[in-house]
Amino acid sequence: MLHVVIAHDGTAPGTFERRMKIRPDHMAQGEKMMDAGQFLFGGAIIDGAGKLAGGVLIVDFDSREEIDEWLQEEPYILHKVWDRVEVHPFLVPPQFLSLLPKYAEVSV
Numbered sequence: 045m046l047h048v049v050i051a052h053d054g055t056a057p058g059t060f061e062r063r064m065k066i067r068p069d070h071m072a073q074g075e076k077m078m079d080a081g082q083f084l085f086g087g088a089i090i091d092g093a094g095k096l097a098g099g100v101l102i103v104d105f106d107s108r109e110e111i112d113e114w115l116q117e118e119p120y121i122l123h124k125v126w127d128r129v130e131v132h133p134f135l136v137p138p139q140f141l142s143l144l145p146k147y148a149e150v151s152v
Contacts, residue, residue: 045104046084046134046147047111051120052098053089054127062125063096069119077103077114084144098126102134 053059077083086101099120105111111131120126136147 045106046136047103047105047108048132048134049101049103049111049115050089050098050130050132051101051126052128053096053125056124056127059125059127060095062123063120066119066123066125073117073119082114 053063074083074086082104084102084104086099088096089098089100091097103111103114105114108131115121115129118126121129136144141148
């Protein structure tokens, strides 16, 4: 089942520096998740000053419990980069099903 994960960076001093230090671990985990078919797409949220402020990810897990297990191991959470994380079920609209045909059976 697809979910959108919206993660917001904290605002405490040093958060950006932690983000950059931990980024290789975060990216390596993303690669591993891509290989497992769990991570479809993602990118950074940019604030009004042009700085990294969080991320948006489209992930595929069988249950919310599996998402929570992943989040417990996510480097940006472990190292207090992401301060707040939202998780929402996600449906692929018809105009994008050609890009993601696997999800046609669950679209509305």
